[in-house]
Amino acid sequence: MGDDDYVYDEESGEWVPAAQLLQKRGAAAQIEVRDAVGNILADGDQVTLIKDLEVKGAGRTLKRGTLIKSIRLTGDPQEIDCKFEGIKGLVLRAEFVRKR
Structure with missing residues (x-):
């Protein structure tokens, strides 16, 4: 996905850049x-x-x-x-x- 692609984040109910959403999901997937x-x-x-x-x-x-x-x-x-x-x-x- 490019920098200009936006996707709908169901958690927040907002449209966010795809790169930001991927980073957010990656951080949530890491278990401490x-x-x-x-x-x-x-x-x-x-x-x-x-x-x-x-x-x-x-x-x-x-x-x-x-x-x-x-x-x-x-x-x-x-x-x-x-x-x-x-x-x-x-x-x-x-x-x-x-x-x-």
Whole structure:
């Protein structure tokens, strides 16, 4: 779309430049995920556990201080997806990790 194209924004009820609407939607699509102490997490970050966590279905407990490498953000601001040896599909709550 060019700079002179205007589109109708249903939220505000106004005609706005297309570039402005795309920028507004892009900012809304970004989810801000924060760890237990308030640091912003991003894909690929390393985190450590701040609490012993019992992993349901795996029959083991991840101890406090365990390093989790290369996390991936999900669509939920409270959950992160990660890999850990021997556990498939591990999803952790952001409130139980701290950015390293």
